[in-house]
Amino acid sequence: xxxxxxxxxxxxxxxxxxxxxxxxxxxxxxxxxxxxxxxxxxxxxxxxxxxxxxxxxxxxxxxxxxxxxxxxxxxxxxxxxxxxxxxxxxxxxxxxxxxxxxxxxxxxxxxxxxxxxxxxxxxxxxxxxxxxxxxxxxxxxxxxxxxxxxxxxxxxxxxxxxxxxxxxxxxxxxxxxxxxxxxxxxxxxxxxxxxxxxxxxxxxxxxxxxxxxxxxxxxxxxxxxxxxxxxxxxxxxxxxxxxxxxxxxxxxxxxxxxxxxxxxxxxxxxxxxxxxxxxxxxxxxxxxxxxxxxxxxxxxxxxxxxxxxxxxxxxxxxxxx
Amino acid sequence: xxxxxxxxxxxxxxxxxxxxxxxxxxxxxxxxxxxxxxxxxxxxxxxxxxxxxxxxxxxxxxxxxxxxxxxxxxxxxxxxxxxxxxxxxxxxxxxxxxxxxxxxxxxxxxxxxxxxxxxxxxxxxxxxxxxxxxxxxxxxxxxxxxxxxxxxxxxxxxxxxxxxxxxxxxxxxxxxxxxxxxxxxxxxxxxxxxxxxxxxxxxxxxxxxxxxxxxxxxxxxxxxxxxxxxxxxxxxxxxxxxxxxxxxxxxxxxxxxxxxxxxxxxxxxxxxxxxxxxxxxxxxxxxxxxxxxxxxxxxxxxxxxxxxxxxxxxxxxxxxx
Numbered sequence: 001x002x003x004x005x006x007x008x009x010x011x012x013x014x015x016x017x018x019x020x021x022x023x024x025x026x027x028x029x030x031x032x033x034x035x036x037x038x039x040x041x042x043x044x045x046x047x048x049x050x051x052x053x054x055x056x057x058x059x060x061x062x063x064x065x066x067x068x069x070x071x072x073x074x075x076x077x078x079x080x081x082x083x084x085x086x087x088x089x090x091x092x093x094x095x096x097x098x099x100x101x102x103x104x105x106x107x108x109x110x111x112x113x114x115x116x117x118x119x120x121x122x123x124x125x126x127x128x129x130x131x132x133x134x135x136x137x138x139x140x141x142x143x144x145x146x147x148x149x150x151x152x153x154x155x156x157x158x159x160x161x162x163x164x165x166x167x168x169x170x171x172x173x174x175x176x177x178x179x180x181x182x183x184x185x186x187x188x189x190x191x192x193x194x195x196x197x198x199x200x201x202x203x204x205x206x207x208x209x210x211x212x213x214x215x216x217x218x219x220x221x222x223x224x225x226x227x228x229x230x231x232x233x234x235x236x237x238x239x240x241x242x243x244x245x246x247x248x249x250x251x252x253x254x255x256x257x258x259x260x261x262x263x264x265x266x267x268x269x270x271x272x273x274x275x276x277x278x279x280x281x282x283x284x285x286x287x288x289x290x291x292x293x294x295x296x297x298x299x300x301x302x303x304x305x306x307x308x309x310x311x312x313x314x315x316x317x318x319x320x321x
Numbered sequence: 322x323x324x325x326x327x328x329x330x331x332x333x334x335x336x337x338x339x340x341x342x343x344x345x346x347x348x349x350x351x352x353x354x355x356x357x358x359x360x361x362x363x364x365x366x367x368x369x370x371x372x373x374x375x376x377x378x379x380x381x382x383x384x385x386x387x388x389x390x391x392x393x394x395x396x397x398x399x400x401x402x403x404x405x406x407x408x409x410x411x412x413x414x415x416x417x418x419x420x421x422x423x424x425x426x427x428x429x430x431x432x433x434x435x436x437x438x439x440x441x442x443x444x445x446x447x448x449x450x451x452x453x454x455x456x457x458x459x460x461x462x463x464x465x466x467x468x469x470x471x472x473x474x475x476x477x478x479x480x481x482x483x484x485x486x487x488x489x490x491x492x493x494x495x496x497x498x499x500x501x502x503x504x505x506x507x508x509x510x511x512x513x514x515x516x517x518x519x520x521x522x523x524x525x526x527x528x529x530x531x532x533x534x535x536x537x538x539x540x541x542x543x544x545x546x547x548x549x550x551x552x553x554x555x556x557x558x559x560x561x562x563x564x565x566x567x568x569x570x571x572x573x574x575x576x577x578x579x580x581x582x583x584x585x586x587x588x589x590x591x592x593x594x595x596x597x598x599x600x601x602x603x604x605x606x607x608x609x610x611x612x613x614x615x616x617x618x619x620x621x622x623x624x625x626x627x628x629x630x631x632x633x634x635x636x637x638x639x640x641x642x
């Protein structure tokens with residue numbers, strides 16, 4: 001049996017786990033990232049946490065095949081620098097040099113959304129498929145493309161940024177500096193913004209009660225809950241959101257024709273009130289859907305474990321180029 | 322030396338050529354397709370034309386490695402039927418059965434836009450690159466994605482329909498039945514439509530003289546020519562067209578990060594008045610362009626030969642899946 005160490009480094013938490021070759025997590029743990037600290041400290045905590053979970057699993061570090069790390073950025077394959085991890089404040093960071101100080105294990109680094117997509121395709125919602133696309137609908141929209149059970153991250157290994165493809169021509173400003181990105185219409189943040197805008201003209205909506213009449217307290221769950229309860233404003237919001245999301249996904253289907261689409265992130269807790277109309281709309285809004293079908297859109301199954309499993313297994317499932 | 326027979330079947334013409342393993346066309350020919358005829362007749366003409374060019378090249382049919390064919394559709398790998406060749410009126414056609422009646426050579430069929438992209442990547446504008454995306458701006462917008470010098474046509478081999486990705490959310494109707502497709506804003510047909518609309522309110526535009534005051538006679542060349550001559554209406558049209566096209570391309574760059582983008586089709590004859598501002602705009606309109614750059618957008622070099630070369634070499638350059 002081969003064992004893999006995986007770390008999911010986020011702006012809020014560091015998670016680490018020991019994963020075996022059958023994708024079982026044998027031990028895992030997490031701790032706050034405390035961003036703003038010196039880079040060395042964060043990296044040391046990533047290693048110490050990895051060591052701790054390895055000890056819990058009773059496997060000596062030397063027995064691991066590799067140390068895989070998911071983080072919210074990309075390593076530029078030309079100069080081996082981490083391009084830009086916005087929420088960590090890291091720009092052009094010689095990340096491998098920092099990591100190698102702690103271990104001789106082979107190190108693999110990937111974008112965290114790609115790791116989650118890989119985890120779900122190995123052990124989660126897409127375990128029975130070879131080709132999947134995953135979108136994570138959270139503060140932003142993360143995207144991961146899996147072809148033949150391997151991460152596809154573009155020709156230069158820094159692409160596949162599905163959240164920053166264009167959805168609305170000449171649309172609203174995205175945090176990335178571009179206009180009309182999928183992320184600025186389909187993230188949880190975007191749904192909240194859309195709700196706040198619409199509630200101003202709809203004083204009778206149930207959402208007002210749910211958020212304690214405080215627009216700043218709205219979350220995605222309230223919108224979907226109110227829609228399920230028959231609230232017209234919420235229904236319209238959900239309908240518009242699904243129109244955006246289905247059009248965004250349709251572009252990826254038209255290009256990739258994956259076997260399955262996985263959605264993760266906070267919003268997918270909405271369940272059928274999201275997935276049922278979305279699966280109808282993707283059929284309606286996709287080129288040649290009647291002739292060649294469209295993939296099913298399903299909910300992610302592994303939660304935060306997806307990122308750990310995907311990071312751990314990078315050694316086996318990275319596209320060679 | 323290995324030799325390959327290639328056919329490019331279009332709604333207007335059938336072209337065939339003998340290609341060697343160094344991508345030289347040793348002989349080629351073409352004839353009208355005369356659509357509307359019985360399928361058997363068109364297929365027989367494809368074979369007869371192939372046989373004729375083989376004879377011209379002095380190579381017996383039995384010496385060819387394969388017979389590769391580009392056509393405006395896809396073969397469904399599940400049932401081996403040609404899905405839908407609109408301008409030939411073929412739907413769910415058992416195309417291999419028809420072709421096999423004429424030869425025992427291994428037969429390869431691909432979408433014509435994919436073949437053109439492959440041809441340009443082997444022997445044309447992208448010969449020095451491994452990863453390229455090509456768009457053909459004609460009556461419609463064809464797209465081809467080349468990864469590692471092989472055609473990428475999606476997980477089910479029927480994807481990569483770049484012309485039918487969404488460019489304008491809730492946009493105008495496309496011929497495919499969808500709304501807001503890239504094709505309905507960036508084809509030559511679309512530029513002509515945009516010009517006709519704008520000319521109605523701009524009686525002083527030079528384009529009026531160029532088209533003999535007949536809106537139905539406008540073509541893309543007139544618009545670019547008038548722009549080059551300083552006509553304001555034409556300049557605005559070109560500017561708007563480049564805005565559409567750059568946003569469409571930016572989505573493909575954000576996903577694939579190819580090494581180069583190739584544009585083919587009638588419109589690219591415009592030359593620098595198209596390519597210079599387009600190369601600036603793609604930088605402006607693409608996610609993370611400053612951090613990781615954007616590929617250069619260049620003009621296709623091979624014209625119709627690209628489709629013949631790509632079709633001929635399918636045997637060596639099809640993605641195995």
